[in-house]
Amino acid sequence: MATRTQGRSSNRSSSSSRSGSRNDRSSESRSAFSWGGSSAAPVLGAALAGVAIGLAANFGRKALMQGMEAAVGDWDEILAAEHDMALAIFDKMLATDATQTFKRKMLLMKLTHALDKHAHHEEMVVYPALREAGIKVEADQLELEHGEVKTFLYELNKIGPEAPNWLEKVREFRALISRHAHMEEEEIFPSFKQDLSEEQDAEITSLVNRDGFWMA
Numbered sequence: 531m532a533t534r535t536q537g538r539s540s541n542r543s544s545s546s547s548r549s550g551s552r553n554d555r556s557s558e559s560r561s562a563f564s565w566g567g568s569s570a571a572p573v574l575g576a577a578l579a580g581v582a583i584g585l586a587a588n589f590g591r592k593a594l595m596q597g598m599e600a601a602v603g604d605w606d607e608i609l610a611a612e613h614d615m616a617l618a619i620f621d622k623m624l625a626t627d628a629t630q631t632f633k634r635k636m637l638l639m640k641l642t643h644a645l646d647k648h649a650h651h652e653e654m655v656v657y658p659a660l661r662e663a664g665i666k667v668e669a670d671q672l673e674l675e676h677g678e679v680k681t682f683l684y685e686l687n688k689i690g691p692e693a694p695n696w697l698e699k700v701r702e703f704r705a706l707i708s709r710h711a712h713m714e715e716e717e718i719f720p721s722f723k724q725d726l727s728e729e730q731d732a733e734i735t736s737l738v739n740r741d742g743f744w745m746a
């Protein structure tokens with residue numbers, strides 16, 4: 531072994547160089563398809579770590595948001611709290627003047643997010659449960675009104691915060707939401723809830739919370 535190695539010593543340098551070059555190529559080609567052993571690996575690793583941290587942070591944020599919401603109580607209390615929150619945003623919008631265009635834009639974004647999340651809870655969980663219980667006409671009517679809500683959001687975005695009729699539009703919009711929320715909180719939800727068993731009630735709360743987690 532030693533003799534053979536020694537006998538080829540004169541060629542070792544070039545051989546080793548060729549071998550090294552083969553190894554380099556091998557390492558390069560490996561790096562394109564493997565997670566380690568290449569100069570790209572730290573970058574890729576850092577990117578993946580960044581994604582993982584981002585996902586964990588987002589997951590934590592969602593858990594926190596949902597934990598806050600779940601602390602409110604049953605599904606109907608969660609929805610009522612969301613109605614109150616939306617109405618409070620409307621009141622802030624109505625307290626602005628035409629010079630506060632940035633504030634108006636921010637409040638409209640906040641309102642859009644709040645109403646979107648709220649509508650998702652109702653359309654994906656509560657209204658189907660109402661229909662299942664035979665309260666179909668009312669559920670369909672409520673869902674139709676959610677379409678009107680989207681139209682108001684569209685119109686407010688379209689006219690812009692500096693429009694002279696912005697406040698008037700917001701006032702009309704608030705009246706729709708207030709009427710709709712009142713119908714849900716005072717009539718439709720209580721009459722539905724009173725016929726639910728404790729298990730059914732808890733199931734709807736759990737589904738609303740689960741839906742809220744992904745929407746948070």
Ligand SMILES: [Fe+2]
Pocket residue numbers: 649652672676710714
């Ligand atoms: Fe609704």
Ligand SMILES: [Fe+2]
Pocket residue numbers: 609613648652711714
């Ligand atoms: Fe609602």
